[in-house]
Amino acid sequence: MTASPAGFLAIYRREIRAWFVTPLAYVFLAAFAFAAPAFAFNVGRFFDTNRADLAPLFAYMPWLLMILMPALAMRAWAEERDRGTLEILLSLPVSVSSIALAKFAAAWTVALGALVSTTPMWVAVNYLGHPDNLAIAIAYLGTFLLAGSYLAIGQALSAASGSQVTAFVLSVLAALLLTMAGLPLVTDSLSGTAPAFVVEALAHISVLERFAAFERGVVGLGDLIYFLSLMAFGIAAGGLQAGASREGGR
Amino acid sequence: MIQVSDSPPSPPDLQHSLRPTPFLQTLAIPVWSSPATQVIAVSSRLLPDEDCLHAMLTVDSVVKTFGRRAAVDRISFELTTGEVLGFLGPNGAGKTTVMRMIAGRLEPDSGKVRVGAHDMIQDRRAGQRLVGYLPEGAPAYRTMTPREFVSFCLSVRGYSGSALRVARERALDRARLGCEANQQIGTLSKGYNRRAALAAAMAHDPPLLVLDEPTDGLDPNQKHEVRALIREMAMDKAIIVSTHILEEVPAVCSRVIVINKGRIVVDESPDEFSGRARSGRLEEAFRSLTRTAAEAAK
Numbered sequence: 001m002t003a004s005p006a007g008f009l010a011i012y013r014r015e016i017r018a019w020f021v022t023p024l025a026y027v028f029l030a031a032f033a034f035a036a037p038a039f040a041f042n043v044g045r046f047f048d049t050n051r052a053d054l055a056p057l058f059a060y061m062p063w064l065l066m067i068l069m070p071a072l073a074m075r076a077w078a079e080e081r082d083r084g085t086l087e088i089l090l091s092l093p094v095s096v097s098s099i100a101l102a103k104f105a106a107a108w109t110v111a112l113g114a115l116v117s118t119t120p121m122w123v124a125v126n127y128l129g130h131p132d133n134l135a136i137a138i139a140y141l142g143t144f145l146l147a148g149s150y151l152a153i154g155q156a157l158s159a160a161s162g163s164q165v166t167a168f169v170l171s172v173l174a175a176l177l178l179t180m181a182g183l184p185l186v187t188d189s190l191s192g193t194a195p196a197f198v199v200e201a202l203a204h205i206s207v208l209e210r211f212a213a214f215e216r217g218v219v220g221l222g223d224l225i226y227f228l229s230l231m232a233f234g235i236a237a238g239g240l241q242a243g244a245s246r247e248g249g250r
Numbered sequence: 251m252i253q254v255s256d257s258p259p260s261p262p263d264l265q266h267s268l269r270p271t272p273f274l275q276t277l278a279i280p281v282w283s284s285p286a287t288q289v290i291a292v293s294s295r296l297l298p299d300e301d302c303l304h305a306m307l308t309v310d311s312v313v314k315t316f317g318r319r320a321a322v323d324r325i326s327f328e329l330t331t332g333e334v335l336g337f338l339g340p341n342g343a344g345k346t347t348v349m350r351m352i353a354g355r356l357e358p359d360s361g362k363v364r365v366g367a368h369d370m371i372q373d374r375r376a377g378q379r380l381v382g383y384l385p386e387g388a389p390a391y392r393t394m395t396p397r398e399f400v401s402f403c404l405s406v407r408g409y410s411g412s413a414l415r416v417a418r419e420r421a422l423d424r425a426r427l428g429c430e431a432n433q434q435i436g437t438l439s440k441g442y443n444r445r446a447a448l449a450a451a452m453a454h455d456p457p458l459l460v461l462d463e464p465t466d467g468l469d470p471n472q473k474h475e476v477r478a479l480i481r482e483m484a485m486d487k488a489i490i491v492s493t494h495i496l497e498e499v500p501a502v503c504s505r506v507i508v509i510n511k512g513r514i515v516v517d518e519s520p521d522e523f524s525g526r527a528r529s530g531r532l533e534e535a536f537r538s539l540t541r542t543a544a545e546a547a548k
Contacts, residue, residue: 010402
């Protein structure tokens with residue numbers, strides 16, 4: 001599968017336009033801009049920490065993204081299938097990899113917009129004290145990569161399922177599994193029944209452990225590769241699933 | 251008259267066998283320099299060499315099964331530039347499946363589909379550049395206007411700038427979209443929705459048009475306009491039109507293929523087809539060819 005730049009750009013622009021021509025993107029951005037600080041202020045007790053950093057904001061990001069990214073991803077392929085426009089897309093001289101990449105890039109761009117909507121909090125902590133801005137930037141990078149991972153997996157499930165609702169539910173479940181895999185709640189309950197290597201492997205695939213490094217302001221090569229691999233896997237799985245419909249009808 | 255041979259004549263690569271007319275020369279478009287202009291190079295604005303009068307489309311022993319049911323069972327035919335093929339058959343006969351395979355949307359289980367010189371599996375994207383496809387139900391992005399939708403399809407095909415604008419406006423004009431070209435497709439009537447999809451299918455002026463029920467759901471005036479458009483385009487294209495409206499056959503087609511249960515049962519001229527019924531009625535000829543043995547016994 002080779003990518004074609006003209007096809008990629010045209011589909012990317014159409015996807016972005018499709019987000020903003022309806023209230024969908026605005027509702028999503030507003031929900032994120034409201035929910036992220038709400039978690040930080042109310043649950044994370046932002047002011048009570050007496051520290052000039054954004055730890056209360058990033059601590060709840062995996063849980064927030066776990067719900068919101070599947071909402072962004074669910075329409076990617078399922079809507080095309082529902083409305084019959086997949087018929088148009090797959091009859092155009094463009095590779096499925098270009099389509100999958102363009103769909104992912106467009107959704108990731110909207111996710112970036114959502115993250116940008118939280119930057120007033122970054123400005124506020126700079127006004128209130130002297131935060132480590134590099135560490136905050138790295139935490140933002142980690143959040144962006146985490147959002148991309150959830151999106152890619154969500155889009156793969158959108159390609160595999162028949163409806164947007166099914167895609168959303170499956171994506172939330174997959175994100176929940178990926179996030180909770182490393183929590184003591186899961187590992188402790190499995191340690192008695194499952195072999196040790198399974199428990200250890202589960203702890204390693206958890207996004208929480210990888211994301212924690214970025215939260216601390218540390219960029220590890222392993223963590224970068226982990227998130228990029230998740231994204232590559234999700235995009236490829238989505239593209240392959242959609243491309244497989246050439247062999248089997250719908 | 252199924253034109254199949256063991257070694258069908260190899261059609262030339264159209265991109266290298268067409269010569270520009272003065273029309274393009276006067277537009278001063280750099281014909282051989284970009285993907286968009288490569289598409290222009292195979293357009294009807296260019297006259298085909300004599301070699302190109304060989305098969306524009308070759309469908310060779312194509313089989314497609316869904317589960318255990320053979321939707322298409324060893325279908326073979328060829329189509330040359332200037333022919334308008336009426337593709338008839340009862341619901342579920344396999345018409346749409348064949349058209350999807352010709353458009354590169356679906357891959358056959360066995361057999362070959364070749365558009366121009368391009369095999370639709372090994373060289374799919376090159377073949378798809380030569381095809382304009384109107385899928386069944388004329389799907390289109392509902393939040394786009396017809397103008398945006400046609401632009402989108404052209405951009406994916408590599409068009410940009412003035413080449414895109416010229417092709418888009420010509421297609422919108424030919425599909426007679428008028429002011430509705432700037433209205434969201436989701437708010438348009440079924441007729442205009444179909445015209446938008448038709449405009450997108452023919453915007454790159456492809457040498458092969460595959461139209462799956464282009465007049466379904468249109469009022470008599472709209473049907474007349476679409477038929478006139480097909481006749482107008484037939485001069486320099488190969489066109490396949492599937493339809494359930496039998497009076498369309500003598501109105502636009504130069505050849506008829508009837509398929510039933512995935513197999514070709516008739517491949518002949520419209521006159522020969524209507525001559526199959528003593529009354530000369532197309533409906534009677536169609537029924538005698540496609541009704542099941544059980545139905546015939548009743």
